[in-house]
Amino acid sequence: MNKKRTTLKDLAKELGLAASTISRALDDHTGISQETKEKVLKKAEELGFTRNSIASSFRKSKTLTIGVIVPRIDIHFHSLVISGIEEYAYKSGYNVTIFQSRDSIKRESKITKILQNKMSEGVIICLGTETTSYEHFEKLNRMKIPLVFYDRVPTGFEANKIIINDYESAFKATEHLIEVGCKRIAHIGGSQSTGIFKARFEGYKAALVKHKFPMEKNLVHFTKDLSYEEGALVAKKLLALKSRPDGIFCSNDYTAVSAIQVFQKNMVKIPQEIAIVGFSNYPISKIIEPHLTTVNDRAFEMGMAAARLLIRQIEEEEDIIQTEIITIKTELLIRESSTR
Amino acid sequence: MNKKRTTLKDLAKELGLAASTISRALDDHTGISQETKEKVLKKAEELGFTRNSIASSFRKSKTLTIGVIVPRIDIHFHSLVISGIEEYAYKSGYNVTIFQSRDSIKRESKITKILQNKMSEGVIICLGTETTSYEHFEKLNRMKIPLVFYDRVPTGFEANKIIINDYESAFKATEHLIEVGCKRIAHIGGSQSTGIFKARFEGYKAALVKHKFPMEKNLVHFTKDLSYEEGALVAKKLLALKSRPDGIFCSNDYTAVSAIQVFQKNMVKIPQEIAIVGFSNYPISKIIEPHLTTVNDRAFEMGMAAARLLIRQIEEEEDIIQTEIITIKTELLIRESSTR
């Protein structure tokens, strides 16, 4: 495709001015007469001139672009985070380039290589499930490209992190079940090799301890992916117990929803016989009957915070010699599934 | 932040070769000896050299970047489309920069201005609800930046479009209800000023006509946004009718789900008394009990198709003098909500 664009030079020739003057006029520089500015702007409009931003980026070695690596875009949590990132970035004049690692360490690593070529001035990352070593990010670090991790963040690797207070959120969720009168509270948890799910389990335990409830082993079940299907399997196990729980704290909403459905099919009343609390505030939580009590993890705000921190570090004059860990406050949304 | 990167020149000096030779060696050009290539690659690795891709983009005036404008990233349909776009783009060596118009014509228009500066070699767009004129896209057209629209596409504006066969899908969905024995089929539709929802209504009507069913006015209801809440309102109206429908074709899954819930609360059995079909295959459709029969709109494939068409046009040597309209085939997923 042959494109011929108007350049600064063309404009300069047209107006009998120097290219440097044009450049400054377009930047609304102080030290360019109002008259000239107006002339330039008018002519630019007339010729349909827009600055070649690649040339500009190149010259200034600034792309005003941040990269984002997520496992998958079509997971609602990530799409909310990305939305928050885009919102903050847009308002700050940055563009957002997205990549999916699809939970492949190989792809994640290849993406970091693409991002090295200083197309992006900074990178926001949610690690893939396979990722346990961080050499590929160390390389970006060495190139002084600021990084911010969110949700699935590296362990034993100093870095900027945006997280939620999983422990405390789980603690409060469990305590809420205690407050509405549950005496035997079960837990449907995620893989304990993942930090956030471990923290949720710990929070659950801590609430039991505080209220002097014994932890009953057969009421605690860990799943691989916290999937809808796994939730149903665990719910059936709980249902088969001689003495059933009267409350369940689930580490996400999918398992909570499938548990509700399994119980309802078996004529167990929610919340009267079993109260249920989920985690994440997925759209489904406001649709399932009864509506699900859950923890709002403020994914959009996480994205905003990640972008804010990243852009601040990009624009920092001096070398960044510190990392920050920002904890986003969650809130417990109390709905019918736990209201007695 | 002070960054000092190794350049081609540095490499050249180190190796006693010309920068041009290095450049070609890294490109694996024919006409560079194997020996030299190996030497260069080794040294590049050693010095941690990566090509400055901005300089490269600038020189070649190719950014290998495509822009995507969606109303909102956190709508599941769009996140699936974006996922498809990213997948195809990644495999083709392109990056994807995303923007949200948030259904604001002003913001959409501003984004097209950002994209004009040839950061993106092409743009994929789903129009915002406010958008009824297309000057801002005509400008991109004039600059010979290829455009591909999907889902909400412009009317009366020649352009590349990726759409689904809404009419036919609705026709089949309605015919399916007839086949399972429904005699009086209602419709919960979307705003008739939106092409796709009008087409779905037309498909519904056509199926009735084909099977010589009368169209009963009080069985057809149009909503503003096809929201969950509106679905419930319509369902209640249908419930209050002296003679209720025995089947409903809904233009999306949210209204279908809320209709199911309203009926169930009123002791109407789904699908025995009323069979229900939705549209879009949202995750909720496989969770609601009974599982919802719905139209799989293949959002991921739409994204792939959009990226494929766009990249083909970007890489086309000659000027593009034609536009393409690609229709993605949908499929009717028959589940319990309509199985008798």
Add this chain to the structure above:
DNA sequence: CTGAAAGCGCTTACAG
């Protein structure tokens, strides 16, 4: 198979 040179379109330090 390799090199020297020009130039992509800007921006900016310097000069006036």
Add this chain to the structure above:
DNA sequence: CTGAAAGCGCTTACAG
């Protein structure tokens, strides 16, 4: 308030 000049780091047509 404006201009001339250098140069960012590549790529490529040309020459040998």
